[in-house]
Amino acid sequence: xxxxxxxxxxxxxxxxxxxxxxxxxxxxxxxxxxxxxxxxxxxxxxxxxxxxxxxxxxxxxxxxxxxxxxxxxxxxxxxxxxxxxxxxxxxxxxxxxxxxxxxxxxxxxxxxxxxxx
Numbered sequence: 001x002x003x004x005x006x007x008x009x010x011x012x013x014x015x016x017x018x019x020x021x022x023x024x025x026x027x028x029x030x031x032x033x034x035x036x037x038x039x040x041x042x043x044x045x046x047x048x049x050x051x052x053x054x055x056x057x058x059x060x061x062x063x064x065x066x067x068x069x070x071x072x073x074x075x076x077x078x079x080x081x082x083x084x085x086x087x088x089x090x091x092x093x094x095x096x097x098x099x100x101x102x103x104x105x106x107x108x109x110x111x112x113x114x115x116x117x
Contacts, residue, residue, distance in 0.1 A: 006072045009034060009043045020102065022095040029060060029095050033103065042077070042103050044068040047095060056095075063096035077104050 017032040027049065034044040047064040049057030070080060081104055084097035092098045 004073050006069070007036075007043075007074065009072065010037055013037055013043065020095070020098060022092075022098045027056070027095075031064075031099055031102075041071075043071060045071075045099060045103070047099060049095075060095050063094065064099070067096060067100065 013034050013036070015032055015034040017030065020029050020031055021027065022029060030048045032046040033042050034046075035041065036043045045064045045067050047060040049060050051057060067080065071077070077100060081097075081100045084100060085093040086097065087093055092101055
């Protein structure tokens with residue numbers, strides 16, 4: 001059995017930062033997305049919460065690390081988006097799920113760098 005290999009991202013790459021609200025208290029999160037240099041979509045994600053040191057920020061940061069590693073191993077965002085926990089109305093239950101939903105349109109290869117604005 002051949003194990004998949006992790007695609008490494010260069011030290012310098014295009015990245016975009018934006019803010020998102022999520023949860024019943026509309027918690028604010030800062031999200032930075034790094035892109036593959038060949039414009040093949042997002043390669044990494046960083047998420048930080050409004051309150052440093054809280055459990056929810058730690059979970060968001062750890063979730064972003066896991067999401068980044070999955071993308072670097074070639075797991076399609078559509079697969080991740082289909083596996084995340086969702087509310088009855090179909091909205092994501094977590095900030096990581098909300099980030100995945102926001103990234104889904106940017107995961108399609110283009111000739112220009114995708115914009116998340």
